[in-house]
Amino acid sequence: MRPTVHDIAAKAGVSLATVDRVLNNRPGVRGVTRDKVERAITTLGYVRDVAAANLAKSRIYPLIFILPEGDNTFMRGLAVEVEAAKVRSAVERTAITVLSVPAFDRAALATALEKARALAPAGVAVVAIDALEVVAAVDRLREDGIAVVTLVSDLPGSSRDHFAGVDNIAAGRTAGTLMGRFLSGREGPVAIVAGSMLVxxxxxxxxxxxxxxxxxxxxxxLLPVIEGHDDPAEVENLVSGLVADHADLAGIYSLGAGNRGLIAALEKAGRQADICAIAHELTPHSRAALASGTLDALLNQDAGHEVRSAIRVLKARADGLAVIGAQERIRIEIFLRDNLPVEPA
Amino acid sequence: MRPTVHDIAAKAGVSLATVDRVLNNRPGVRGVTRDKVERAITTLGYVRDVAAANLAKSRIYPLIFILPEGDNTFMRGLAVEVEAAKVRSAVERTAITVLSVPAFDRAALATALEKARALAPAGVAVVAIDALEVVAAVDRLREDGIAVVTLVSDLPGSSRDHFAGVDNIAAGRTAGTLMGRFLSGREGPVAIVAGSMLVxxxxxxxxxxxxxxxxxxxxxxLLPVIEGHDDPAEVENLVSGLVADHADLAGIYSLGAGNRGLIAALEKAGRQADICAIAHELTPHSRAALASGTLDALLNQDAGHEVRSAIRVLKARADGLAVIGAQERIRIEIFLRDNLPVEPA
DNA sequence: AGATTTCTGATTTACGTACATCAGAAATTC
DNA sequence: GAATTTCTGATGTACGTAAATCAGAAATCT
Structure with missing residues (x-):
């Protein structure tokens, strides 16, 4: 049978209250007594029953998620995952509020962060834009003792507690190696389509x-980078032009969102089999395109993992606990048509 | 504030005991009363506090893991993950026993399953061997009401509740597509090294x-399949012979374990850059070989995910609950040198 | 030595659910 | 209408921890 606080109290020859003081390092315990209790804890191999502890505490964690608006599938998926987390909030003892801000708008994001600060939550998760005013806003949150986690896109210069997202340099490298090897024995330039160089x-x-x-x-x-602002229509226009201008185009790397436009442009031009296309994020559209062969590889970050990781980290930081780095590392998933998960994602 | 059983009792105008009877569908409640209570539950949006429920129940799940012996890194890693789960058993209310059996030995496995049955656990997780006597042993467990999950290697003809592992046909396909594309523009045959065609x-x-x-x-x-029985020394011998016999060998797919042998053979022959090698399972050896370029791609199944999934499913089945298929699907991970996780795995 | 401060113990209540018992009310049967 | 049987209520205990209160013991200071 697993030892309880009562067993420790008995073993150490002290009262329950003293054990409690040691366990939650509250003041009022002499050094010798503290040692006695700690020895009892280790010899009995006591581990706190988290469920019982949470029950007794009946603590809740008010959290705020700041997400960009816009109709690209990845961000909508992220929002869906946050909603799913809301549903679990009863079980996880969280109270989640979502703030939406226009995409790629640094001023709006800074304002939203201020608004979040006014609500005095335990933690904030934010899809960051790399700008000074955003850094400043995040730092103010931290000064108020509010935990901050950046989501998907990081903010390295700031005092954020954690980044819940993938290593995007490694993601880009992975795409580069795949592209290079897939194109071995074939001539022609490679184009790159981004959303915005601001993030x-x-x-x-x-x-x-x-x-x-x-x-x-x-x-x-490599052709010069094109910015499509993660907008399907804009991306389609740009890629159509690209394909028309470069008859010998060998590959396209789409590193942002708006892949519906990329896929449509390739298929309308009849170049879907000819051009090696690598993109990011598994969506119904990109999934179908991978299955049909229009896309050759897909890199993915699991939005659900990211949201859940962000919540775990925010809760831990709110309690002043350390996080296990390895456990919170988000992996870059590579999909070919052969290893697509069965369920539509 | 989240509603409790007390709130339901008040809302429905019944006593706590009646609410309890409805919630845990115990007998002794009239139809009309039951309806009243259920209406209160839905209108209040009550969800059972699992932590408190488990605390009150103080239920434990005795589970048995049957794992193969042998010194290949993947299976040892699996054992490590089971040990890690043992450490968490206090929190997860499990009591895990491990039985070791010789690898690729169907009779020993059947015997171990019988032994497990005698211990009358709530559930059994087993790395299966595809043989009739094993199927029979699994079916006997199920007849005794013991939940059974196959781990890593499935047993399709049996009545096991679930398979906690990857879709290995898809994994093979993924390796095949990568190999095919990586070798485009290059002549020469491809060799295949397996562990045993028995699993x-x-x-x-x-x-x-x-x-x-x-x-x-x-x-x-494709050259004829070679069986190395997941043994590094045997694999090294076989691959050395292979490389010597086929000066024009373009690729090797190692679909089992014992990759230390594969790597050693390639490096000793000085063919590590020349031959495109794709293998399975991320280990310190395979990781280093991928980083150095001896291996070109690595497919991986996360042993930790598999063990945790198996435990979740076994607990759920022991309680007669359904499992969410999508959540328990183990993904095939693809690693190139560029997306290796930072921590040694 | 007396007053003060600092520790420690004992005890109690609470968290939300599970489960058991017993008594009384309601429905059903004869 | 009396005797059953079947429901329902009231109540209490338990799970393991948190947290508060109060009283007494020990140490420190004057």
Missing amino acids: RDHRDRLEGFSAAMAESAPGRR | RDHRDRLEGFSAAMAESAPGRR
Whole structure:
């Protein structure tokens, strides 16, 4: 039978109250007594029953998620995952509020962070934009003792507690190596379509991709980066132009969202089999395109994992606990048509 | 504030005892009363506090894991994950026993299953061998009302409740597509090294690989399958012979364990850069080989995920609850040198 | 030595659910 | 209408921890 606080009290020859003081390092215990209790704890191998402790505490964690608006599937999926977390909030003792802000709008994001600060939550998760005013807003939250986790896109210069997202340089490198190797024995330039160079994750992916391409396919020409602002219509326009202008185009790396536009452009031009296309994020559209062969590979970050990780970290930081880094690392998933998960994602 | 059983009792105008009877469908409640209570439950949006419920029940789940012996890293890693689960058993209310059996020994496995049955646990997780006597032993467990989950390698003909492992046909296909595309523009045959054709997962991987190779690289010649019994020394011998015999060998797919031998053979022959090698399971050795370029790609199943999933499913089945299929699906991870996780795995 | 401060113990209530017991009310049967 | 049988209520205990209160013991200071 698993030892309880009562067993420790008996073993150490002290009262329950003293054990409680030691366990929750409250003041009022002499050094010698504290040692006695701690020895009892280790010899009995006591571990606190978290369920019972939470029950007794009946603590709740008010959390705020700040998410960008816009109709790209990944961000909507992220919002869906946050909603799913809301449903679990009863079980997880969280109270989640969502604030929506226009995409790629640094001023709006800074304002939203201030608004979140006024609500005095235990923690805030935010899809960051890499801008000074955003850094400043995050730092103010931290000064108020509010835990902050960046989600999907990081904010390295700030005092945020944690980044719940993938290593985007590595993601870009992965795409670069795949592209380089898939195109071996084939001529022609490679194009890159981004959302915006304003967000950190896109910049990082570009950096990684360029570096890996230089290594795995040294002579390959990269066309100048195109920004489609994660908007399907805009991306379709840009890619259509690209394909028309470069008859010898060998590959396209789409490092942002708006892949519906990319897919449509390739298929309308009849170049879907010809051009090696690698994109990010598993959505119904990208999934179908991968299955049909329009896309050749897909990199993915699991939005559900990211949201759940962000919540775990925020709760831990709110309690002043350390997080286990390895457990909270979000992996880059690679999908080919052969290892697509069965369920539509 | 979240509603409790007391709130339901008040709302429905009944006593706590009646609410309890409805919630845990115990007998002794009239139809009308039951309806009243259920209406109160839905209108208040009551959800049972699982933590408190478990605390009150103080239920424990005795589980048995049957794992193969042998010194291949993946199975040892699996054992480590089971040990890690043992550590958490206090929190998760499980009591885990491990039985070790010789690898690839169907009779020993059947005996171990009988032994497990005699211990009358709530559930059994087993790395299966595809043999009639094993199927029979599993079916006997199920007849005794013991939940059974196959781990890593499935047993399709049996009445097991669930398979906690990857789709190995898809894994093989993935390897085949990568191999085919990585070798585009290069001549030479491809070799396949398996552990044993006795286990289902290896047979499935072979099937998938052959099919995908046929599609993505139609003319490519596949050498006959070699069985290394997941033993590093044996694998090294076999691969050394293979490399010596085939100067034009373009690729090797190692679908089992014992990759230390594969890596050593390639490096001793000086063919590590020349031959495209794809293997399974991320271990310190395979990880280093991927980083250095001896291996070109690595497919992985996360042993930790599999063990945790198996435990969740066994607990759920022991309580007669359904499992959410999508949540328990184990993904095939693809690693290139660029997306290796930072921590040694 | 007396007053003060600092520790420690004993005890109690609470968290939300499970489960058992017993008594009384309601419905059913004869 | 009396005797059953079947429901329902009231009440209490338990799970393991948190947290508060109060009283007494020990140490420290004057």
